[in-house]
Amino acid sequence: MTRTARRNRRPLQVAGAGAAALLALSACSSSDDSSSAKSDSSASASGSDKVSGDVTVFAAASLKESFEALGKQFEKEHPGTKVTFSFGGSDSLAASITGGAPADVFASASPKTMKIVTDAGDATGTPATFVRNELEIATLPGNPDKIASLKDLTKSGLKVVLCDKEVPCGGAAQKALDASKLKLAPVSYEQDVKAALTKVELKEADAAVVYKTDVHAAGDKVEGVEFPESADAINDYPITVLKDTKNAEAAKAFIALVRSAEGQKVLSEAGFLKP
Amino acid sequence: MIPSDKADAATDTLQGGPRRRRGRTGVGRGVPLPLLIPALLGLAFLVVPLIALLVRTPWHSLPEQLTSPDVWQALQLSLICATAATAVSLVLGVPLAWLLARVEFPGRGLVRALVTLPLVLPPVVGGVALLMALGRNGIVGQWLDSWFGITLPFTTAGVVVAEAFVAMPFLVISVEGTLRAADPRYEEAATTLGASRFTAFRRVTLPLIAPGIAAGAVLAWARALGEFGATITFAGNFPGRTQTMPLAVYLALQSDPEAAIALSLVLLAVSIAVLAGLRDRWMTAG
Numbered sequence: 001m002t003r004t005a006r007r008n009r010r011p012l013q014v015a016g017a018g019a020a021a022l023l024a025l026s027a028c029s030s031s032d033d034s035s036s037a038k039s040d041s042s043a044s045a046s047g048s049d050k051v052s053g054d055v056t057v058f059a060a061a062s063l064k065e066s067f068e069a070l071g072k073q074f075e076k077e078h079p080g081t082k083v084t085f086s087f088g089g090s091d092s093l094a095a096s097i098t099g100g101a102p103a104d105v106f107a108s109a110s111p112k113t114m115k116i117v118t119d120a121g122d123a124t125g126t127p128a129t130f131v132r133n134e135l136e137i138a139t140l141p142g143n144p145d146k147i148a149s150l151k152d153l154t155k156s157g158l159k160v161v162l163c164d165k166e167v168p169c170g171g172a173a174q175k176a177l178d179a180s181k182l183k184l185a186p187v188s189y190e191q192d193v194k195a196a197l198t199k200v201e202l203k204e205a206d207a208a209v210v211y212k213t214d215v216h217a218a219g220d221k222v223e224g225v226e227f228p229e230s231a232d233a234i235n236d237y238p239i240t241v242l243k244d245t246k247n248a249e250a251a252k253a254f255i256a257l258v259r260s261a262e263g264q265k266v267l268s269e270a271g272f273l274k275p
Numbered sequence: 276m277i278p279s280d281k282a283d284a285a286t287d288t289l290q291g292g293p294r295r296r297r298g299r300t301g302v303g304r305g306v307p308l309p310l311l312i313p314a315l316l317g318l319a320f321l322v323v324p325l326i327a328l329l330v331r332t333p334w335h336s337l338p339e340q341l342t343s344p345d346v347w348q349a350l351q352l353s354l355i356c357a358t359a360a361t362a363v364s365l366v367l368g369v370p371l372a373w374l375l376a377r378v379e380f381p382g383r384g385l386v387r388a389l390v391t392l393p394l395v396l397p398p399v400v401g402g403v404a405l406l407m408a409l410g411r412n413g414i415v416g417q418w419l420d421s422w423f424g425i426t427l428p429f430t431t432a433g434v435v436v437a438e439a440f441v442a443m444p445f446l447v448i449s450v451e452g453t454l455r456a457a458d459p460r461y462e463e464a465a466t467t468l469g470a471s472r473f474t475a476f477r478r479v480t481l482p483l484i485a486p487g488i489a490a491g492a493v494l495a496w497a498r499a500l501g502e503f504g505a506t507i508t509f510a511g512n513f514p515g516r517t518q519t520m521p522l523a524v525y526l527a528l529q530s531d532p533e534a535a536i537a538l539s540l541v542l543l544a545v546s547i548a549v550l551a552g553l554r555d556r557w558m559t560a561g
Contacts, residue, residue: 089529091529159429161511164512164526164529166526166527166529166530167529186513187428187429187511187513188429188510188511188512188513188517189511189512189513189514189526190507190511190512191507191512191525191526195507195508199511202403202406202407202410202412203410203411203412204406204410204411204412204428204429205429
């Protein structure tokens with residue numbers, strides 16, 4: 001008896017210490033809350049106050065940084081919630097959703113990939129466009145080849161990489177080139193936008209046509225050059241609550257946060273355009 | 276015991292290698308179940324996915340998929356590049372295997388570990404490493420560019436380099452194993468009779484280990500044919516220049532899974548045909 005009692009004492013002490021630490025931590029975070037509460041008031045007003053539980057969000061890879069920031073904010077505004085993300089190519093995310101993957105929210109990088117999900121009857125309501133993404137030319141730092149327009153990419157001797165036509169960024173680049181009747185001979189059609197950007201970051205290619213947000217995320221490893229033809233090939237990003245959601249309230253509240261002024265601020269800081 | 280065993284082995288070898296006693300390994304004489312069941316499960320594990328591919332093949336649209344010039348272009352490029360990569364692996368890999376098996380030098384174990392490193396490296400990382408070494412700004416590549424005007428990324432030669440990087444370790448390991456199993460006293464006998472070490476290698480060792488070289492070459496060729504990660508990272512993807520079959524399959528998968536299945540079927544059929552053909556001629560001896 002005495003033995004077991006003694007054995008039990010230590011875990012109790014540990015648990016006590018842990019509880020104290022937790023209290024201290026939560027005190028910290030709640031003080032954080034109160035300091036940021038003023039700026040968040042617009043977002044929390046649009047969401048329900050009784051939101052709790054887990055939310056699983058499937059989102060296009062280009063949304064990673066902004067959505068992670070928004071997820072943290074959401075958890076702070078609605079204590080007791082937990083946001084889990086799965087980032088990936090929109091087409092493969094769409095395939096897993098139609099294949100039965102458990103998710104509450106889907107944010108895709110193109111209406112085409114969203115259509116796969118809506119056609120399969122896996123979405124509720126009509127998807128809403130929450131941001132748009134524009135193409136930009138990524139050049140080497142300092143732009144040594146003096147690229148100023150889309151036409152400059154057709155100069156001979158310049159190594160340009162594009163996304164493959166099958167992926168959204170490649171389709172958009174082709175649309176912009178067709179609209180301005182330019183013939184571009186790239187050295188490679190890359191499998192996704194990050195691969196195209198990497199070729200410029202490693203200085204193997206002189207330029208790539210990628211999204212504005214990718215140029216932004218690459219920091220000073222590449223230099224962005226805007227071109228007017230990109231207006232012909234702007235990608236809409238739709239977001240929707242999924243049919244099989246187990247937490248529709250929280251899913252709706254998350255989408256409300258993304259579309260709120262606060263959410264839009266985070267997204268436009270990452271280089272996205274307003275819808 | 277041990278000396279007499281050794282003597283036995285020596286006479287065995289001198290009489291033309293240890294003979295396998297074939298009569299006793301017949302099937303049906305009580306194969307133990309603890310071996311048979313996992314063996315059959317293993318076979319099923321390897322074969323069922325391939326059968327699934329066959330079952331789901333869009334047979335009706337297959338002729339149309341296969342006659343498209345893009346497919347032939349990619350297949351042709353794949354075969355040429357895999358064969359060239361195997362040739363590169365043979366020229367560089369056989370001497371490397373000989374060095375590892377026959378010459379004592381400090382740090383041999385470390386060198387052997389380095390040689391097998393590409394086997395465990397994710398191929399995409401291998402591709403990035405190749406870019407850093409042989410790319411336009413690579414530590415070797417920048418000199419290739421400024422002295423000879425050679426840039427490897429985004430060229431067919433780049434595909435061969437990427438495939439050889441991934442496939443050569445298979446050949447080196449296979450040839451080294453055969454060399455270690457081969458009796459070095461044939462070479463020693465040749466040198467005592469006045470042959471130089473190189474002549475002994477050429478006239479005695481090479482014929483002796485030919486089956487091992489062939490088996491290693493087939494392995495390397497098969498690995499090169501299916502290479503994806505290092506190729507797309509180092510050489511990029513351009514139809515007719517660097518787009519091999521695995522790259523074409525991957526990109527087709529994004530938009531048209533049926534076309535991807537048809538393409539993989541072609542790759543599968545070609546590799547089975549080549550491997551089966553070679554097996555009869557070469558690999559039974561290995």
